[in-house]
Amino acid sequence: MGIKAALPRYELYLYSAVLGVALIWAGSWIFEASSDNANRKTFKESVRPGWHYFGRKMDVSDFEWAMWFSTFRNHILFALTGHVIVAKIYSLVAPKAAVDGCKHRSLIFAVYGGLAVLVTMGWTFMALVLSHCIILYSIALVKKKWVCFAAGLSTLASIKLEPYNSWQENLVTGSFNLQDILFYGGCGFSIMRCMSFALENCDRKEGNYSFSDLLRYNFYLPFFFFGPIMTFDRYHVQANNTQLTRKEREMWNITTKALLHLGVILVVDVFFHYLYILTIPSDMKLVAKLSDWCLAGLAYSNLVYDWVKAAVMFGVINTVATLDHLDPPQPPKCITMLYVFAETHFDRGINDWLCKYVYDYIGGDHDKIFKELLATVSTFAITTLWLGPCELVYIWSFFNCFGLNFELWVAKFFSLPPFSIMENAMGEAMSRRIRGVFNAANFWAIVLYNVLSLNSLEFAKMVGRRLIFKGFPLSTLSVLLVTYCGVQLVKERERQQALLDDPEPVQKVDGAKEKAE
Numbered sequence: 303m304g305i306k307a308a309l310p311r312y313e314l315y316l317y318s319a320v321l322g323v324a325l326i327w328a329g330s331w332i333f334e335a336s337s338d339n340a341n342r343k344t345f346k347e348s349v350r351p352g353w354h355y356f357g358r359k360m361d362v363s364d365f366e367w368a369m370w371f372s373t374f375r376n377h378i379l380f381a382l383t384g385h386v387i388v389a390k391i392y393s394l395v396a397p398k399a400a401v402d403g404c405k406h407r408s409l410i411f412a413v414y415g416g417l418a419v420l421v422t423m424g425w426t427f428m429a430l431v432l433s434h435c436i437i438l439y440s441i442a443l444v445k446k447k448w449v450c451f452a453a454g455l456s457t458l459a460s461i462k463l464e465p466y467n468s469w470q471e472n473l474v475t476g477s478f479n480l481q482d483i484l485f486y487g488g489c490g491f492s493i494m495r496c497m498s499f500a501l502e503n504c505d506r507k508e509g510n511y512s513f514s515d516l517l518r519y520n521f522y523l524p525f526f527f528f529g530p531i532m533t534f535d536r537y538h539v540q541a542n543n544t545q546l547t548r549k550e551r552e553m554w555n556i557t558t559k560a561l562l563h564l565g566v567i568l569v570v571d572v573f574f575h576y577l578y579i580l581t582i583p584s585d586m587k588l589v590a591k592l593s594d595w596c597l598a599g600l601a602y603s604n605l606v607y608d609w610v611k612a613a614v615m616f617g618v619i620n621t622v623a624t625l626d627h628l629d630p631p632q633p634p635k636c637i638t639m640l641y642v643f644a645e646t647h648f649d650r651g652i653n654d655w656l657c658k659y660v661y662d663y664i665g666g667d668h669d670k671i672f673k674e675l676l677a678t679v680s681t682f683a684i685t686t687l688w689l690g691p692c693e694l695v696y697i698w699s700f701f702n703c704f705g706l707n708f709e710l711w712v713a714k715f716f717s718l719p720p721f722s723i724m725e726n727a728m729g730e731a732m733s734r735r736i737r738g739v740f741n742a743a744n745f746w747a748i749v750l751y752n753v754l755s756l757n758s759l760e761f762a763k764m765v766g767r768r769l770i771f772k773g774f775p776l777s778t779l780s781v782l783l784v785t786y787c788g789v790q791l792v793k794e795r796e797r798q799q800a801l802l803d804d805p806e807p808v809q810k811v812d813g814a815k816e817k818a819e
Contacts, residue, residue: 305793305800307730314794317787324784328599329577335592336361336578342588348581352574360571361578367570367611378527381418382622385523388414389626408518408541411626415523423484427474431492435520438493439513442500450504454497455687461489462690487527490688494655495520498534501659511538524622528615530631530651533658537628546627556624563617570610579603583757586764594768594777601753601765605637608756612648637749641741641789643705646748652688656681674710678703694759701751709744734793741793742785 340349340359352360362368392410420428434457441453460466474485499516511534519537520526574580579600583589589597613633623630631651640646647653662668665677682699689695716722725733746769754762769778 306797307734308797309731309734309790309794314791317790321784321787321791324787325599328595328602331593331596332577332579332582332599332603335582335588335596336576339582339585339588340578342585344585344588345578345581348584349578353571356572356575358575361574361581363580363584364611377422379618381422382524382618384418385411385414386622386625407626408522409514411523411541412518412521415521415526416517418523419488419521419526423488424474427485427488430470430473431489431520434489434493435496435513435516438496438500439516442503443510445504445510447501447504450497450500454493454500455684457496458490458493458687461486461493462687484527487529491526491529491531492520494531494652494688495525495534498531498655498659502534502538524619524626525630528619530616530619530649531655532628532630532651533655540628543627552624556621559617560621563614563621566610566614570607570614577603579607583761586760589761589764594773594781597765597768598777598781601749601762602637604753604756605749608648609634609636616650637752638788639792639795640748641745641792643702643709643744643748646702646752652685656684660684668710671707671710671714675707678706694755697759698751698755705744705747705751712740735790738786738789738793739782741789742782745785745789746781 339345342349348361348363349359350362352358388410389407392407396406416428419431438450438453438457441450444450461470470489471482471485496516499511499519503511515538518541519534522537522541525532582592583600583604589600592600613636616631616633620630620632631654634648634650634653635645661677661681663677664680665674668674668677682703686695686699689698716725725736728736750762750766753765769781773781
């Protein structure tokens with residue numbers, strides 16, 4: 303079935319109405335559960351007085367989100383503002399000093415980034431990061447990919463596995479509350495960037511990249527602590543581009559996106575006064591009393607919130623990078639738009655890194671079952687190490703790896719006769735509807751496989767039991783029906799985008815002949 307298969311307009315209107323009513327219905331259950339249990343003892347630490355204007359308590363259980371209003375703002379945003387100011391001053395001063403500003407701007411970025419990291423984290427952290435750079439640069443000179451991978455993954459394991467990570471962390475932590483997060487973020491992303499540098503150096507036919515190139519790449523401050531990762535080949539080309547021009551209305555778009563991110567932060571903070579989507583799943587006694595619709599809404603909204611959080615963080619960082627004439631990895635695709643495991647990711651930079659150096663490198667065209675299995679197992683093995691090996695991460699990796707392979711197995715099976723003959727015989731619209739049914743089931747597999755990493759294994763098991771077993775058939779089929787409507791609306795959006803990217807040729811009408819005939 304082609305992606306451009308269309309459905310009748312009235313059918314899409316019906317899907318929109320069903321989806322809208324269902325979201326309001328599920329939201330009302332969450333709102334009721336939040337209001338009735340705001341003073342619950344188990345909520346004491348995570349539900350606290352919010353904005354005075356609302357007169358309600360708010361959900362403050364997510365420490366990462368709270369960083370935007372406390373420590374994160376005081377440290378990182380201050381450093382990013384300094385980066386923008388230094389870059390602007392340099393762009394103004396360099397021409398007057400007869401210096402090629404475009405040629406040396408990556409050096410200025412790295413010098414400021416290094417100083418910011420040094421001031422924020424201290425000399426021991428800087429020495430640790432530099433030691434990682436020196437080790438992996440030395441390995442890169444060997445120009446053997448398997449050696450670079452082995453050295454890089456061993457270095458990454460040293461900050462993810464006990465007792466090595468505790469020993470290194472104790473060298474640099476203790477100054478302020480956010481420092482342990484900056485430690486793991488800074489070291490982890492730094493090692494991944496060094497691995498990208500080493501692997502790209504292996505592909506270079508003549509000579510080697512310099513150690514200065516690695517430092518310029520690694521100490522670009524906007525990407526240093528929280529990513530996203532831009533592979534070395536892309537960064538090196540863009541950072542050393544001497545033809546710096548702005549597209550039409552580019553500054554307007556940058557300003558608009560910055561204001562949009564600020565608006566999203568405020569909207570999410572307001573929502574936390576009414577919907578305690580993060581705190582409720584932590585109280586399993588309360589969860590057991592909630593309706594099936596409330597549980598489905600909680601599982602879905604937690605994944606949407608995680609995407610919003612990632613989109614805001616990467617959006618702020620990408621805004622700064624765009625000001626520096628870079629084209630950084632975009633924020634992840636919203637969970638609402640996902641119905642296949644192949645497109646599921648919450649960090650597009652890590653996803654691009656893994657696809658380029660592992661998944662696509664091993665899997666090729668992803669058409670062979672064994673090669674796909676080997677590629678996915680290798681990819682999720684590295685992902686497990688990146689996230690930090692533990693029972694929950696093992697379970698998450700196993701189910702997502704299985705889901706990715708199961709999609710290929712199912713696609714292969716239904717591409718065989720008589721299924722392929724049956725699909726070719728039916729219309730494209732009917733084929734799209736049938737595929738939408740399978741995509742709806744796949745969507746909830748994605749939700750259940752990923753919500754366990756955001757909340758807990760117990761909450762994911764509870765949602766699965768209620769929606770699949772205890773709620774069958776009413777809750778199961780009604781939730782799938784609503785999901786099917788959402789999937790079809792997503793497919794319609796993809797269809798319209800495909801038509802914009804590749805317009806279909808206008809066909810001549812038979813009766814439209816020239817009068818000259």
